[in-house]
Amino acid sequence: MKGRNKGVQARLLEKNPRALYVPCGAHSLNLMISDAATASIDATSYFGTVQKLYNLFSASPQRWAILKDYVTVALKTWSDTRWESRINSIEAVRYQASNIREALLKVREVSDPLTKVETQSLAEEVGSYRFIICTVIWYDILHIVNHVSKLLQSPKMQLDVAVDLLTKAKTSLTNYRIGFTSAQVSAKDMCEKMNVEAVLKEKRLRSTKRHFAYGAADEPIADAMKRLEIIFFNVVVDTTIQSLTDRFKTLSEVRDQFGVLVNFQKLDDQSLNNQCDKLCKTLTSGYGK
Template structure:
């Protein structure tokens, strides 16, 4: 089965590698190896092949880079044909001096590094959440809601009587997943508040009574509801883009366009979002029959003691303060982080930009960008394409079906018209562009299979067996080609105790 995938990878010639690591139930660091290619069959198709798990004894840049190079050598896959590499944002992977990407670039300058887009987008939300005290306290209160109801079956039953979408917890490392927990609060705040008040009346523990009362007051506060609406809107945009980026067939040019639109959407939201959040929060307050007023508690210092006072503050001033300290800080941080964290992704996309926007370039700019792409795909005296010939080819392309075609669509058009031999440089450049990965989501998905296969009851499973079962489970199409009857018969013959004389 593995030989079939290796043959397919060699036929595709150009490939990219995707790596990620996680500990298993035996406390061994398992590295998932994914190879991404463009398969040429009836139509060009982006494929990601799971090649197995490797035990990473050393998680340094040197140890991981040596491990993957040895694996490629064992599979007889030439590393010189690698054109891309994608990892998460760990220092041992993305380090510019001693990281895996830097060490592999020393051996093959054409193996372009593309940081994981989904992981970077997750860090954008994390940056925004940590930029404001109101944001930090907000997520703390949402977590308290879940903890209060989930601590006892009776409380959870009370919650289920009042809501249709239950509260959910979240992962500390996947910030965009918090939209699932906020959704219940966003559209069922009144019901959740009623459930809290019922818990307060029915429980006997005085601490739980106090906590339920406190959370009921918090859920009914204008400030909390504004924060809920704002965070739901932000996470809704981010989560939609994150889901699209995790597709195995996602292309670099499409990913950059999605991120550009997300940045534009957040920029527009910066101007109108707070006003719309206020209107939505007022409607939620009216539904709960509470007054939409912001009160700022201040600390009063006297000679004898410290005490809190809550002066009547004009709601307009309180709203301006909330907008300045929470809304503007969160949205501005998200926009700035989007720009900084996806700078590398944009640079790689710009190198291949001539393949998509050549119709908008003049002759001189077209030649310059073709030469730059030729330099990117060159190593020493070897080059995948000729820049001057590429410029001539794109000038003489036939009329295209659309002016806004993706790299895969243009590759499919050339393949369908049988123009590969007439446009060899463009053909190669497009194949390499489609090979470049955008995320390590496929490696993350393989970890789900790892946890299903290597459980506590199978903690002593050997590495070869683990890899074999994972390959069959993950690579469905290749697994269907196996004859399980022959495998079972072969296994039975090897284990048979009866000897033939």
């Protein structure tokens, strides 16, 4: 659609060179989260685990009934094209991880041997320190994005307000760039509520190290949490910030071109003349028309 050479944008510009491309804000946010989720193998694996949780419980009315007995906010499926909607399922895990794990253990008791193995594996994953940290991080990021996405979908949204919201979202994400330590604290609190003391002990830490090892199988890892911060947290947050900057650059440019229509009462004479000239050039095409 936005292609400058062969897309709809190019065809419209052939008809009217003064047409301006304005990207859909909500769609761009979806693409931004998609960029972040595919930038890290661990991020993709995390969403795969959450999807497995939903598939396991939704595959049987009996299992779904068990889940409903343990949680107040049920797991939900999502659309591949609406990444910000995944906060619905992440929220269920973020605040009910202990209940979901108990539901998994209950399902294990009434399942066939093959399902028992899958259920046990998911119960161990949901109770792992690594999974809980990823849950906290993804919930925090999606919470910021989802809030802005809902506001951008308002039919009364104005361009200058939209850019301001996106700027604030970028600031929030930039500030969150140092939030890995706080995510660890939140994850430890969640693990303690699940009474999974082993998660916080050296045995579980060694297991976490093996899980995040890459390259040679016997490669030593001095600090699993540091590696998690580098290959997951930093990658996801940095990609989100960079994608937001790149995808909404055009929106900011359009806002600046028409800024005089919103801010003319606040501008001094020189700034007003400059911005009027800028808008004039934007709306001029051939022969000064």
